[in-house]
Each structure stands twice: as structure tokens, then as C-alpha cells.
Amino acid sequence: MSVIEFRNVSRWYGNVVAVNDITMDIGPGVTGLLGPNGAGKSTILHMIAGFLEPSKGTLALDGTATWRNPEVYRRLGLVPERDSVYAFLTGAQFVSATAKLHKLPDPEQSAAWAIGLTEMAEAQDRKISTYSKGMRQRIKVAAALVHDPEILLLDEPFNGMDPRQRLSGTIQVMVAGRLAASGDFRAIRRLMTSRPHVFRVKTTDDRRLAAALVGRDYTHAVELTSKGLQVRTSDFGAFCEQIAVIARDENIRLTELLPTDESLESVFGYLIAN
């Protein structure tokens, strides 16, 4: 089982510190790096991938430094962020060429396996230049998986994807180059769900519903806006269960109920503030 070990790793660009004295172990399983823009996620990932040298400290995969060591790619797979691929190749040609670069015993079979895994079999004989962005992402994942790596690094895997579908296991939260939170994803998700939630509610009588909501202990704040009611609640579950009951009791019709801050940014904001 592979472990990526960070020991007092820092990385700076001129006067700017991108990663500040990180010590952690990343073990088997899916690990996500979360953090706002500029937190140092890409820097961390590029250092693991051997495409950036730590300015200080050591970063090793099972005891071997990844910098200047392409041999780590026998156990490592990287899905780069940039969209550029050899667009003149077909998907199948691209993945099997990658298999050959890994000197796999049966490159065609490995390519077929990886393409099947990413559900790209139907499009595999088309040139990559004809692929959509999502298909390019998938063929890049197929190429990164073709040698069945123990560790797969995905740079910006959330582009156009729901992070909650993608994440499980451990996550590391980075803020301004430092490790802000680290641990089991479920624990962090509990933190995330117990934070105040904001909903926008449109009804036939906003003012009356506002009055009724103010009396409940899970209501943090209510604001009348031109777009309807803005409600902050400290208990996501209770609010969702009771809003319909309150509306029925008060004889108000709900026309719209929207969570307004489900974005990853607001989750970060909450985690950072704590």
C-alpha cells in the first residue's frame, strides 16, 4: 500500500509562500484537496506529481522522492488540469500509446480495460478533436488509469462535476498554504451540514411567513427582499421538514424554495471561519 509523505514541505515563488510547512501522510483511498483559489492545492498536487520541487522539506512516495523521478509513474497516475491532449489521435490510440509508454505487457488489452472503465468505448475510434470537454476529461482519466496505478492524482476534477459525488474517504482542507482541516470526510460533512444554511423562499404572503418563522428556534435570521424571503437557519433538517407544515397552518402557498449557498465556496468559507 502506497503512502505519500509530506515532511515540513514548503514551496514559495519569489516572496510569495504558496505552501507553508505541511506535514501529513496521504494513505490509500480517495483524498480530496479542498480550498479556495490560491490556497496552494495545485502546488501540492504538482509537487506530488514530481512537476515541482519543494522549496523546503521532503515529499516522498513510499520513501522515494517524486521530484526528478519519473519512475514513480509506475505507481502513480496523473490527470492533468489542462485540456490539451494529442487531439489528432483517436481516444483508443491515445490510451494505447500511453499503455505502450508504460511498457505494459498487453497495451491493447489494458487500453480496452481503461476505456471501458471510463465508459468511452463507443467514442474510442473518433479523434479526440471531436470530443466534448467531458469526454476529453474521461479519456484523460482512462490514459491515467491504464497502468492500474495505486495512486491517481486528479487536477481540478470538479470542473463541471458535483464534488459531493466525487468525494469520499479523507479530505484535506487547505487555506492560504496551510492545512486547515484534515480528516474523515463524513466528519467534515457534518460540520458542513450544521453550518447556517440560507434559503430563498417565495410565497403568497412573505410577511406572514416571516412572522411565523421568527418564532422558531432554528431560525437565525429572516429578511424581506424583493426576490422573496431570505431565511438563515441553523438546522437544515428541521427547517426543511417544518417549512411546509408552517405554510399549511398559516394558509400560505409556497411557490419557490431554494438553498442559496450550496456552492463549494460557501462551504470553504464556513470551514475557514471555524
Add this chain to the structure above:
Amino acid sequence: MFNPVVAGITVRATLGRRRALLFAIPAVVLIALTVVLRASNPAGVSWPANVLGTFGFSVLLPLTALIIGTGVLGAEIDDGSVVHLLATPVRRRDVIITKFAVAAGLTTLFAAVPELIAGLLAPNSGKLAVALFAGAVVGAVVYSAVFVLASVMTTRAIAFGLLYVAIWEGALSNLVGGVRILSIAHYALGVANAIYPDHDLQAGLSLSTSLILGAVVTVGGLYLATRRLETFSLAGDPA
């Protein structure tokens, strides 16, 4: 060492780009010039060595080598697709050697072969054509190593290469005697002159000097390019 998978992708990428049309321009110019000169001045026998040797080796050959040599790896570095190649256990040395071999091969095809054709078209040539071809092959090899190196050192490899060709190879090496020792065109001329001695080739270096210096530049260039590629970095968050 040489990696056929990398070579195959490189050849397809290089010839598939619109830039590929540019490769042919110096060759067409050289052959057209030869045809025009042959028609207008059939009696003069001194021009083939001048035009095909000095002009061909210090202007047309390096231009072709520049376009090809900076493209085989530089284009992938520019658009980021090189990461797919570098995220494999392929040794960086093998990447450089393969890219260099493809560049030297394509430059031979698009510059040395046209030298041979132009040489055969020129009057009273024959052996001169063979000498020019051999010199051009040596030039293609050494120029390719230099331009592959330039493409991993700087993102402005073409600008650097144009200045180098125009100032160093095109002007200084033909005007200042001492510069010849560091002129790839003169290594090529030295080889051609050894096969077909002709005063009009204006070769300033002996065969052995040309070959030794050419080998030193080639091996040194490839070594430095490998070292540079080993420390290839992706930009992280500018933060």
C-alpha cells in the same frame, strides 16, 4: 534510448500542424534559385558552391531546422500536452533523444534532400551534390540538437533561433574568421569540402575539426536539454 511510440506521435504532430507547410518553403526557394541560375548563367561554374553551400548551409538549412527543431517538443510544452508524456516512466533522456532524432530526420528530408536535388540540377556537379548532401545531413543533426535545446530552455525559441541564424550563422560566421569555430554552417561546409574540395565553398575548418566540434555541440546540447527537461515544472497557484 529511441522510443518509437514517442517518435510516431511526434511525426504525426509535426507534419499535421499547419506550420508543416513552412518546412517546404526554404527547399522550394533553394531549388527555384538553382533552376533560375542554371537558366540565366549556364557558363558560370562557381555559383553552385556559393549558393548551395554558403547560402544554403547558413540560411536555408538552419531555417528549416529551426522550424522543425523548435516544434517537435516546444509545441507540446507550449500547449501543455507534454504532461501526458512526462506523466509516464519514460526517461527524460529518451524523450530528448527521440525528439532530436525526429527533428534531424525531418530536417534531412526537408533540407538535405533538396540540397541533393539542387546540387544535381546545378551544372558540372555530381560529386558536389553528394558533398552538399553529406554536409547538409551533418548540419541537420547539429542544428536540430541546438534548436531542441532552445525549445526546452525558453518559450521564445523561435525568436532566439531567428536572431541566431541571421546574426551568427548568416552574417558573423562568414565575415569574422574566428566565429567559424562556433558555426554549425561551417561544420557542414567542412564536411562538404572534404568530400569535394572547392575553394568556393569557403570552408574554414578541416573535416576532423568540423566533425569533432559538431559532435561536441550535439552531445552537449542533448545533455543540457535532458537536464532541463528533468526539472520541467508546472506552474502552481501564483497565490
